[in-house]
Amino acid sequence: MSDQYGKIISLILQERFGDVVxxxxxxxxxxxxxxxxxxxxxxxxPVSKIKDSLAVLLKYNLVSTKSKHNTIMYTLLSNKVLLMLRYPKYVKTLKKKFGVEAGMVMEEILQKGYVKHTDLIDAVLLRLSTIGNGIHKNVLEEKIKSLEIANYLINYKIGEDIKVDDKKLTTKVYTVNFDRFHQDMRDELIVQAFENKFDSNAGELIRLFIQQMYVRTEPWAETSNPVPTLEVKDIVKKMNSFPLLLASFDHYITVLDQDTSKFMQKVGEASGGSYQLCMKGIFTVFAWEICEQIVLEKFDSKAARIFRLVKNKSYIEPEQIQKLAMIPAKEAKRLSYQLVEENFFQIQELKKVASASNTGPNKSFVLFHIQFNCLVRTIIEMCYKTLFNVMTRRTHFKFLNKRIIDKKQRIDTILLSMKAQGAAEEQLQDIEEMLTPPEREVLAKIEISLKKLNALEIEIDETLFYLELYLHYQ
Structure with missing residues (x-):
């Protein structure tokens, strides 16, 4: 693992658990x-603090243990630490699919690592009561059961020993199945890509094919088993909510079949045929697009043209680049070697074979090419560096404005408590006026700045997710 990756891991853990952990x-x-x-x-x-730190890391499944020669070895699960940046996305996903109660269930488990069934019910019911949501306990039980069935929650059944702070529990507890969320995120990226490229009907058609893929294929398979076209068409008929898709079903199938991404690959001709979904292929396409976009943003359109040319030719001589890219020789050479310096291109040197008529010294020539897996890892490192800079800047920004941010949080806490106690509107207004108009202006600017940094962090994480999926399927 790289130093840049380690810096991000350290920063995440410091923000959430403190310096010792x-x-x-x-x-x-x-x-x-x-x-x-x-x-x-x-x-x-001190050994007592090390033990406390390990207990925290174990509780959140950020460390694994293995017995070796009667000694416990502790291993950091750094990939799980990085996932903490996605916690808000996980909560948002469940709120959208199952409602606010499901979002609160997920928040409780993410905040505590894992939670006993009874404690989870009590905690969520208490939170709901503070916002005036008088949901019945049985309804919440059904929500949790739905999350179990959908495999968002992993259930440790009675009888399993779960170690928590050196105590043994033999009760039903819940933790999060991150893999299930990543399936949703992967599928959504694919659907959005086809919606952006064509329209919402094409996106919905892709969604239905993915949905039917799960019936007959393992979720993380590189290529799905064949999904019958007629099966998907019957679902569209029953939905009755996409009339244009139903009316032009065959047209949409043809368009997606001919798409350059080759995500849908036809197999067989009988009864309209079937289609395989190529996950490996689509994320290879996405990864190339991301790399090309980064070349465009980091350098310029001419560099992007050279990048596409080398990609399409696989191996190419410098003179061919200058000729085919239609860029002046000097500029083409400068950009090409700049891409080499930044690890976007690799150089392979070959020696010309001496002929009988050529008795002079052997000459050599160079070929530019792209080692794509290496390039993807280079881009990932760039993302880590940018992500660390964004997180550091946000931490410093919060430190500079700590006083006013803390004051706002104290006032919000008081207001929430007083509302729960049924305080009069005049009392609430008096509390709100503890923030002066100039302070409110400053807080508004702070909020805008933090939103921009958070949005940038989300965008970087999404890019990382695309590239991680590409490497996963290799």
């Missing part, structure tokens, strides 16, 4: 699986 985790990141003895010896942290 971050120090313990940072040692595990740098030196790999370690014992309590090594952590004590090399971190110079």
């Amino acid at each position: 971050e120090s313990v985790a940072n040692y595990l990141f740098r030196y790999g699986p370690s014992t309590l003895f090594h952590l004590k010896k090399f971190t110079e942290i």
Whole structure:
């Protein structure tokens, strides 16, 4: 793992758990699986605090354990740490699909690592009561059951021993199935891509094919088993909410079949035929598009033209680049070698074979080419660096405005408490007036700045998700 990746992991853990937990985790990141003895010896942290830190990391499933020669080895699960940036997205997904109650269920579990069934019910009911939502306990039970059935929650059944702060629990507890959320995120990216390229009907058709894929194929298969076209058409008829899609069904099938991404690949001709969905292929296309867009933004349109040319030719000589890209020789050479310096291109040097008539020294020539897996990892490193800069800037911005942000949070807490107690409107207004008009203006500017930084973080994470999916399918 790279140093840049380690910096992000450290920053996430420091923000959420403090310096001591971050120090313990940072040692595990740098030196790999370690014992309590090594952590004590090399971190110079009191053993009691190391144990507390490990308990926290274990509770949130950020560390795994393995017994070796009667000694426990602790290993940091750094990929799980990075997922903490996606927690708001997970909550938003469930609120959209199952309602606000489901979102609160997810928030409780994410905040605590895992939660006993009874504690989860009590905590969510209490939160709902503070916002005036008098949902019945049985209704909440059904919500949780729906999340289990949909596989968003993993259920540790009675009898399984779950270690929490050196105690044993033999009760039903819940934790999060992140993999299920990532399936949703993957599918949504594909649907959005076809909606943007064609229209909402094409996006819906792709959604239905993916939905039927799950009936007969493992969720993370590179290529699905064939999905019958007539089966999908029958679903469109029953839905009765996409009349244009139904009326032009065959046309949409033809358009998607001929799409350059080759996401849908036809197999067989009988009864309208069937289609396989090529997950590996579509995310290869997405990864190339991302790399090309980054070249365009980092350099210019001429560099992007050269990048596309090398991609299409696989191997190409410098002279051919200058000729085919229709860019002046000097500029083409400068851009090409700039792309080499930034690891977008690789150079392969070949020697010309000497002929009988040529007794002079062997000459060599170079070919530009792209090692795509290496390039994707280079882009991922760039994303890590940008993400770290965004997170650091946001932390510093909050530090500079800590006083007024803390004051706003205190006032919001008081208001929420007083509303729950049924305070009069005049009392609430008096509390709100504790913030002066100039302070409200400052807070508005702070909110705008933080929203921009958060939006940028989400955009970077989405790019990372695309590229991680590409590598997953290789």
